Amino acid sequence: MDSLFDAPAYRPLADRMRPRTLAEFTGQDQAAGPHSLLRRMLQRDSLQSLLFYGPPGTGKTTLAQIIAHMTRSHFVPVNAVSSGVPELRRLIAEAQATRAAGQGRTIVFIDEIHRFNKAQQDVLLPYVENGTIILIGATTENPFFEINSPLLSRLKILRLERLQTAQIEAILQRALTDRVNGLGAERLTLEPAALHMLADVAQGDARSALNLLEQAALMVPEGETEITAASLQDILGTAFRRYDKKGDAHYDIVSAFIKSMRGSDPDAAIHYLARMLEGGEDLRFIARRLVICAAEDVGMADPQALVVANAAAQAADFVGLPEAQLLLSEAVLYVATAPKSNTATTAIAAARADVRRRDCGDVPDHLRDAHYGGAARLGHGTGYRYPHDYPHAWVDQQYLPDALRGTRYYHPKGEGYEARFRRDGDEGEN
Numbered sequence: 001m002d003s004l005f006d007a008p009a010y011r012p013l014a015d016r017m018r019p020r021t022l023a024e025f026t027g028q029d030q031a032a033g034p035h036s037l038l039r040r041m042l043q044r045d046s047l048q049s050l051l052f053y054g055p056p057g058t059g060k061t062t063l064a065q066i067i068a069h070m071t072r073s074h075f076v077p078v079n080a081v082s083s084g085v086p087e088l089r090r091l092i093a094e095a096q097a098t099r100a101a102g103q104g105r106t107i108v109f110i111d112e113i114h115r116f117n118k119a120q121q122d123v124l125l126p127y128v129e130n131g132t133i134i135l136i137g138a139t140t141e142n143p144f145f146e147i148n149s150p151l152l153s154r155l156k157i158l159r160l161e162r163l164q165t166a167q168i169e170a171i172l173q174r175a176l177t178d179r180v181n182g183l184g185a186e187r188l189t190l191e192p193a194a195l196h197m198l199a200d201v202a203q204g205d206a207r208s209a210l211n212l213l214e215q216a217a218l219m220v221p222e223g224e225t226e227i228t229a230a231s232l233q234d235i236l237g238t239a240f241r242r243y244d245k246k247g248d249a250h251y252d253i254v255s256a257f258i259k260s261m262r263g264s265d266p267d268a269a270i271h272y273l274a275r276m277l278e279g280g281e282d283l284r285f286i287a288r289r290l291v292i293c294a295a296e297d298v299g300m301a302d303p304q305a306l307v308v309a310n311a312a313a314q315a316a317d318f319v320g321l322p323e324a325q326l327l328l329s330e331a332v333l334y335v336a337t338a339p340k341s342n343t344a345t346t347a348i349a350a351a352r353a354d355v356r357r358r359d360c361g362d363v364p365d366h367l368r369d370a371h372y373g374g375a376a377r378l379g380h381g382t383g384y385r386y387p388h389d390y391p392h393a394w395v396d397q398q399y400l401p402d403a404l405r406g407t408r409y410y411h412p413k414g415e416g417y418e419a420r421f422r423r424d425g426d427e428g429e430n
Contacts, residue, residue, distance in 0.1 A: 012210075012211065013175060013182065013183070013210045013214040014206070014210035014214075016181040016182065017171070017175050017181055017182055017210055018062045018065070019062055019066065020066065020069070021066060021070075022039070022066055022070070025062065025063065025066060026059075026163065026167050026171055026206070027059075027161070027164065027167040028058070028059060028063070028161065030159070030161070031052075031159060031160050031161075032063060032158075037156070037158075038050075038067075038158060042067070042071065047067065047105075048155075048156050049128050049133075049134055049135040049136065049154060049155050049156070050135075050136045050137070050155060050157075050158055051113070051136075051137045051139065051143055051147070051152070051155040051156070051157045051158070052064070052137070052138045052139070052158055052160055053139055053140075053141075053142075053143050053157055053159050053160065054140070054159055054160030054161060054162070055140060055160075055205065056140055056205050056207065056208070057163075057202070057204065057205025057206045057207040057209075058160040058161065058162060058163060058204070058205070058206070059206065060138035060160055061077075061111060061138060064107065064136045064138065065109075067107065068107045068109075071105065071107070072104060073104055073105040073106060074095075074098060074104060074106040074107065075107050075109065076094075076106060076108050077109045078091065078108060078109065079110075079111050079112065080110055080111060080112040080113050080114070080115040080116045080120075081115055083120075084120065088120065088123050088124065091108060092123075092127050092132060092133060094106070095108070095127070095132055096132055099132065105134055106133050106134070107134045107135075108124075108134070108135050108136070109136045109137075110135065110136070110138070111138050112138065112139065112140075113137035113139050113147065114139040114140075114146035114147065118148055121147065121148045121151045122148070122150075122151075124151060125154070128154045128155075129154060135155065137155065143157060161204075162203070162204030162205075163204040163206055164204070165196070165199045165200055165204075166199075167206075168198075168199035168209045169195055169196065169199045171206050171210070172190065172198060172209055172210070172213055173190075173195070175210055175213060176188055176189065176190060176213075183213075183214075183217055186217065186225075187225055188220065188226070188227060189226050189227070190213075190226070190227050191226055191227065191229055193228075193229040194216075194227050194228055194231070197229050197232055197236070198212055198216070212236070213227075216231065216232055216235055219231060219235060250281075253272050253275050253276060253279075254276070254285075256268070257273060257276065257286075257289065258293050258297075260336065261290075261293050261297065261332065261335045261336045262293065262297040262340065264336055264338075264340065265336060266332070266337055269332050269333070269336040270329060270333065270336075273286065273325075273328060273329065273332050277321075277325055277328075283316050283317065283320070283321070283328075284313075284317060286328060287312065287313030287316055287328065288313070290309045290312065290313065290331055290335065291306065291309045291310050291313050293309070294306045294310075294331075294335050295344055296342060296344065297340055297341075297342060298335055298338045298339070298340055298341065299341045299342060299343055299345070299418075300343055300413075301340055301341035301413065301417060301418045302338040302339055302416050302417055303417060305335050308330075308331050308334045308335070309331050309334075309335060311331075312327045312328055312330065316328055338416070339415040339416030339417075341415050343412060343413060343418065346409075347409040347411075348409075350409045351409045354404065354407070358403075359403060360403055360404055361401035361402050361403030361404065362402075363401060364399070364401060364402070365378075365380060365382060365383070366381060366384040366385075366397070366398075367399065368380035368381060370382075370384075384397075385397050
């Protein structure tokens with residue numbers, strides 16, 4: 001008699017639709033296409049240990065499984081979150097026994113390999129080196145930050161890119177028509193607007209797109225077969241935008257934010273500000289980057305930019321969200337549209353370089369502190385001319401040490417407020 005426990009295990013649509021061959025594998029021509037290094041490795045049966053680096057849902061696990069099938073290797077999946085050194089040593093011992101018995105290679109696939117600590121990564125080194133195992137690691141994080149250099153040097157890095165909207169649409173259409181593994185038996189269709197909406201909100205993540213499609217299919221009223229854009233609204237709600245505050249997205253978006261302000265593109269700068277706000281980025285972090293950009297990239301071309309940025313930073317911290325977005329938006333637009341000069345950056349860099357690398361000499365006597373007892377007998381302060389005693393509060397006198405006389409650190413550019421400070425010899429500055 002059949003029982004509940006005899007029922008076949010449920011498999012999500014995204015798992016059922018995994019490509020089984022490289023021909024079915026979508027959207028990664030550079031990493032796995034016909035002219036890729038990986039294809040040449042497989043054709044020549046010279047597979048090396050690999051590291052797949054890319055966003056979620058781009059096929060890292062699937063590609064590892066395809067490789068194992070093509071090479072007829074034993075495939076051992078390991079999750080870095082739940083595995084430790086003892087399990088690794090056991091897997092390596094089994095791989096050694098398999099190899100010694102002439103039963104083929106073992107591919108150890110470690111998902112989220114960036115979560116392994118140094119000791120765990122070091123365990124793998126000699127066995128990757130001597131070929132006991134073929135290691136395939138997968139990570140969403142920058143491997144140059146997260147993987148130990150000795151292990152990284154033994155891996156060929158293959159970057160998997162976020163899938164394009166058209167590629168996601170093709171994957172969704174295939175799932176709708178596949179009668180064996182997909183939803184073909186249900187004869188569902190996707191309204192064109194709904195198809196584009198699903199593909200767009202998935203943000204290049206095929207697994208996410210298929211999960212959303214499966215949810216949408218469950219919500220189709222009985223007797224109907226079309227999934228419409230209107231019916232998707234209840235499922236999608238507010239479209240999520242992936243933003244990992246500790247991952248690559250954090251650094252990439254912040255980098256784009258700063259470069260957009262530096263490049264005087266207010267629309268792009270506001271876009272990246274919005275992405276950080278939607279992703280829950282720390283307001284103080286955003287404000288710090290804004291203040292730094294105001295000094296580094298606007299600088300003396302409009303000194304008011306630093307005042308505006310700092311005021312916005314303090315006010316945003318004071319009022320909090322949602323109102324803080326208005327303060328940050330105003331300051332970002334000011335910084336993005338202000339004239340630009342990096343002379344504050346180059347001046348302090350050049351001055352510090354001299355201080356670090358050469359003997360800069362003593363402070364001239366006439367500039368030394370003359371307020372303590374005995375200073376006058378040492379000649380400190382003697383000959384100092386007080387600028388406010390002269391027209392326009394300026395008098396020609398030496399301020400730099402003797403060793404640096406004539407040195408120029410500040411070279412004003414011809415932009416905005418700073419143009420008034422240009423001197424002879426600054427014509428070549430831009």
